[in-house]
Amino acid sequence: MNKFDLLKQKQQEALLGGGVKRIETQHKKGKLTARERIQLLLDEGSFEEVGLFVTHRSKDFGMEQELYLGDGVVTGYGKINNRLVYIFSQDFTVLGGSLSETHAEKICKILDMALQNGAPVIGLNDSGGARIQEGVASLGGYADIFHRNVQSSGVIPQLSAIMGPCAGGAVYSPAITDFISMVEHTSYMFVTGPSVVKTVTHENISSEELGGAAVHASKSGVTHFTHSNEVECLNHLKRLLSYIPQNCEEDAPVYPYEAADETRAKLNSIIPENPNQPYDMKELIEELVDADSFLEVHQHYAENIIVGFARIGGRSIGIVANQPASMAGVLDINASKKAARFVRFCDAFNVPLLVLVDVPGFLPGTDQEWNGIITNGAKLLYALSEATVPKITVITRKAYGGAYDVMNSKHIGADLNYAWPTAEIAVMGAKGAAEIIFKNEIAAADDKDAKWKEKELEYTEKFANPYGAAARGFIDEIIVPEVTRVKLIKAFKMLENKVAVRPKRKHGNIPM
Numbered sequence: 001m002n003k004f005d006l007l008k009q010k011q012q013e014a015l016l017g018g019g020v021k022r023i024e025t026q027h028k029k030g031k032l033t034a035r036e037r038i039q040l041l042l043d044e045g046s047f048e049e050v051g052l053f054v055t056h057r058s059k060d061f062g063m064e065q066e067l068y069l070g071d072g073v074v075t076g077y078g079k080i081n082n083r084l085v086y087i088f089s090q091d092f093t094v095l096g097g098s099l100s101e102t103h104a105e106k107i108c109k110i111l112d113m114a115l116q117n118g119a120p121v122i123g124l125n126d127s128g129g130a131r132i133q134e135g136v137a138s139l140g141g142y143a144d145i146f147h148r149n150v151q152s153s154g155v156i157p158q159l160s161a162i163m164g165p166c167a168g169g170a171v172y173s174p175a176i177t178d179f180i181s182m183v184e185h186t187s188y189m190f191v192t193g194p195s196v197v198k199t200v201t202h203e204n205i206s207s208e209e210l211g212g213a214a215v216h217a218s219k220s221g222v223t224h225f226t227h228s229n230e231v232e233c234l235n236h237l238k239r240l241l242s243y244i245p246q247n248c249e250e251d252a253p254v255y256p257y258e259a260a261d262e263t264r265a266k267l268n269s270i271i272p273e274n275p276n277q278p279y280d281m282k283e284l285i286e287e288l289v290d291a292d293s294f295l296e297v298h299q300h301y302a303e304n305i306i307v308g309f310a311r312i313g314g315r316s317i318g319i320v321a322n323q324p325a326s327m328a329g330v331l332d333i334n335a336s337k338k339a340a341r342f343v344r345f346c347d348a349f350n351v352p353l354l355v356l357v358d359v360p361g362f363l364p365g366t367d368q369e370w371n372g373i374i375t376n377g378a379k380l381l382y383a384l385s386e387a388t389v390p391k392i393t394v395i396t397r398k399a400y401g402g403a404y405d406v407m408n409s410k411h412i413g414a415d416l417n418y419a420w421p422t423a424e425i426a427v428m429g430a431k432g433a434a435e436i437i438f439k440n441e442i443a444a445a446d447d448k449d450a451k452w453k454e455k456e457l458e459y460t461e462k463f464a465n466p467y468g469a470a471a472r473g474f475i476d477e478i479i480v481p482e483v484t485r486v487k488l489i490k491a492f493k494m495l496e497n498k499v500a501v502r503p504k505r506k507h508g509n510i511p512m
């Protein structure tokens with residue numbers, strides 16, 4: 001055969017992965033193939049493949065007969081919105097996308113190139129885990145990947161999409177990466193599957209219930225995003241990248257933006273008259289940021305805090321906001337973990353932070369104390385305090401107790417702190433405060449309720465406002481809500497060349 005024709009023939013064979021029948025099976029499950037996913041994700045014609053002809057070296061269990069060009073993973077580089085990305089996409093049609101030693105080597109090659117060239121890496125995971133026929137060679141391959149994920153952490157963005165099974169050690173590479181997306185009903189993640197669970201704990205549970213997208217979005221918080229189908233998932237990855245720089249030395253892309261009338265009168269009426277009545281912080285966020293730019297992260301997990309990306313005046317920002325519409329916006333273990341992780345991503349990748357505060361404090365109770373609200377609450381405090389990106393705070397209503405300190409107070413390094421006239425900056429709510437400090441007076445009064453109310457009012461008048469904090473410079477300016485967007489656009493622009501020097505050290509020791 002002509003040598004050129006031989007090459008063509010081999011290329012065509014490789015493109016078929018595990019063969020036409022297995023591709024059909026993949027489609028019947030409602031899943032795309034590894035190559036179809038890459039085509040949808042990358043700019044048209046931009047994909048360049050690396051390692052098309054790699055095959056495994058295993059000779060055990062008749063594996064020398066089971067050779068597939070590419071060995072179950074498609075690797076290479078290409079562009080998304082004209083920006084360079086590296087990609088690996090596991091091919092379930094080849095031995096269930098299982099990870100052999102050579103399959104791992106291909107992924108490692110891509111991770112190394114991504115790190116050396118400072119561009120994001122995207123993993124599309126669809127794999128039965130370690131290739132069982134290869135034993136420890138496969139386990140070693142996983143560890144080689146994990147190690148590279150860790151070396152790249154905070155240097156280049158790493159995104160994982162789970163588009164099929166992801167079992168055993170396979171879950172730990174995505175877990176180390178920055179963001180995980182899962183597809184509903186066709187993807188799942190667990191360290192041990194339902195059959196092992198049944199043997200060990202006698203629980204009868206389906207894959208979906210044990211590690212489906214909904215479970216990881218709401219209960220475990222393992223996944224940051226869920227999508228109803230693969231196309232939606234791939235489109236989401238493109239959008240997510242638009243908020244993120246190529247690496248830790250660069251800034252996120254700035255989008256065209258023309259200044260217009262930036263006053264937002266609607267903001268003046270968002271805070272209810274009754275300070276204990278909830279409102280939806282997301283409505284407030286939508287008014288503050290550029291139209292349709294808010295991309296929520298971890299939407300269904302710890303809903304009492306909101307985190308996500310947005311743009312303001314065309315510039316990418318990360319938002320952390322208490323959500324009064326869920327558990328009154330209280331800080332608990334999960335909220336703190338969720339927000340701390342997000343803050344650290346933003347800080348590592350030069351995305352400025354906007355913190356919106358309406359928080360009644362930390363959640364009391366044995367459940368929280370015994371599960372470590374002290375250590376976990378400290379995560380958010382640590383993360384915000386450590387962050388050197390521009391940091392701006394707006395207190396809309398309550399900023400009580402330790403949560404005032406934690407939520408990007410001036411004291412932990414915020415650059416600019418604004419408060420609305422509705423802000424209440426105090427050690428605690430007036431009712432509780434009156435009960436403690438005027439205990440004897442209330443007890444001695446003929447009409448105890450009336451006395452309590454009187455003292456509550458006294459405390460409210462003194463502390464349930466932003467003026468005491470502003471007098472000390474803890475608040476830089478008290479502003480009417482409608483001008484908040486104008487102020488933020490100007491302030492983030494003013495802070496864009498911020499340089500913060502950190503003490504020399506190997507790394508800090510965030511409470512884990």
Ligand code: HXC
Nearest residue numbers: 095096098127128129130131132139142165167168169170
């Ligand atoms: C080799 C595998 C494989 C694996 C699947 N296949 N998983 N081959 N090693 N791990 C092969 C199957 O033999 C089959 O081959 C093809 O892939 C498709 O698999 P099916 O079972 O037909 O598909 P499906 O019904 O969709 O089930 C998918 C699955 C199941 C849920 C992933 O295959 C499964 O449970 N696999 C084993 C999962 C597992 O226990 N992995 C090891 C985890 S331990 P044919 O030729 O029939 O098409 C681990 C340790 C890593 O990963 C530790 C690192 C620290």
